[in-house]
Ligand SMILES: Nc1ncnc2c1ncn2[C@@H]1O[C@H](COP(=O)(O)OP(=O)(O)OP(=O)(O)O)[C@@H](O)[C@H]1O
């Protein structure tokens with residue numbers, strides 16, 4: 702069974718799209734896996750970065766009737782994008798008992814054609830976030846160590862554990878990921894202490910610093926490690942270390958593609 706990995710946090714601008722895209726590139730380019738990326742955001746940021754991998758299916762269709770035909774996995778490009786867009790806002794007004802099972806079924810059938818599925822979510826705890834968590838095997842929460850971040854984490858964790866208890870017992874919290882980390886910030890140090898006091902066991906022991914190479918690479922539709930610049934090297938090392946740890950945790954949880962041999 703393939704991993705279905707959601708990048709979720711109802712807080713905006715914490716790195717969900719950035720890390721979704723880079724994790725998909727890491728699986729595809731570094732480990733030769735086939736990856737389907739589903740963008741559930743109306744802003745469609747990850748869709749813009751990955752537009753050259755556009756498939757025939759758009760994300761809003763996954764909430765409707767069963768897909769007639771799947772999307773080809775394992776093509777030469779290895780990544781297939783199911784793009785987001787404005788129409789996704791209609792889903793928030795739809796009947797949960799209709800759209801959630803439809804999404805879950807369509808994602809499960811897509812997952813059969815790929816080594817992994819990555820879902821980028823909007824910054825809200827709405828129906829699309831619930832649908833993603835119900836269809837997933839694992840969730841990654843990117844966070845920034847800023848004021849109020851801990852309150853936001855608590856709400857997100859409540860949602861994740863609520864979904865796990867009621868709808869999806871197989872859902873694993875792969876971890877909280879510290880993005881835009883600044884070891885010199887007094888504010889971030891204080892927030893870090895608070896985070897570790899409350900949620901130490903969920904925090905991935907890897908950090909992504911603020912690096913201009915990250916948005917620069919994504920603006921070119923490239924993974925950071927393909928940016929021909931020495932400044933991209935530190936960013937790449939941090940990202941690869943993070944993804945390796947996340948993958949280890951997901952494989953150790955006993956679900957998903959442990960047999961594909963992905964390691965750090
Ligand atoms: N480690 C980083 N270093 C530098 N810039 C970063 C880093 N992580 C994210 N960014 C930038 O911060 C902005 C927000 O990131 P991103 O769009 O991934 O967040 P998001 O959680 O998906 O936001 P939204 O909730 O609006 O969907 C983007 O411009 C992105 O390029």
Ligand SMILES: [Mg+2]
Pocket residue numbers: 717718719742746747821822
């Ligand atoms: Mg986003």
